Amino acid sequence: MPMNDLVSDPPRMAALKDLLEALAMLGALPRRALTDVRIEEAVFTLALKDERGGRVVVAADDLRIATQRIISGALGHGFHPSPPELRRVCDQVKDERVTEYSRRMREQRMMREMEERRSSRQQRTPEERERVRLRTEEAMRSLDASSIDPRMRSRDR
Numbered sequence: 001m002p003m004n005d006l007v008s009d010p011p012r013m014a015a016l017k018d019l020l021e022a023l024a025m026l027g028a029l030p031r032r033a034l035t036d037v038r039i040e041e042a043v044f045t046l047a048l049k050d051e052r053g054g055r056v057v058v059a060a061d062d063l064r065i066a067t068q069r070i071i072s073g074a075l076g077h078g079f080h081p082s083p084p085e086l087r088r089v090c091d092q093v094k095d096e097r098v099t100e101y102s103r104r105m106r107e108q109r110m111m112r113e114m115e116e117r118r119s120s121r122q123q124r125t126p127e128e129r130e131r132v133r134l135r136t137e138e139a140m141r142s143l144d145a146s147s148i149d150p151r152m153r154s155r156d157r
Helices: 016-026 037-047 060-071 083-122 126-142 150-156
Strands: none
Touching: 016 037, 016 060, 037 083, 060 083
16 A cells, blocks of 8 residues: 655645545445535535644545545445545544554664664774673673573583
């Protein structure tokens, strides 16, 4: 499933054109009741806006993917979706996109950290490496033999 690359560009919010395209595609599904096209457009537009009804908060790609999922039966019924149903599927798509973005950011951060550790180890002088080796040996000798599992002691002998 294609996801927006939030690293380079934030997602474009759905415009009226995107909503009309989605409604045209969803129009192939049977309706539970006849509706006025102008009212339908207004109600579906409202469903894509924030809680105050101000600005559209659904990304165009999320709307497109949600429309495809609904046509593929994601709602569990074969009827034209209600505005809340469309918004719920759009929100699910957005949540998946954000989760994927977070996963990729974690992976990138871990890779950077691993590379930083690797490069810092390579930058150690021979004296630093010897000091680490001596400290490790000293720590191993200082372990109390009684605290070691008896099965492990038999291997040392």
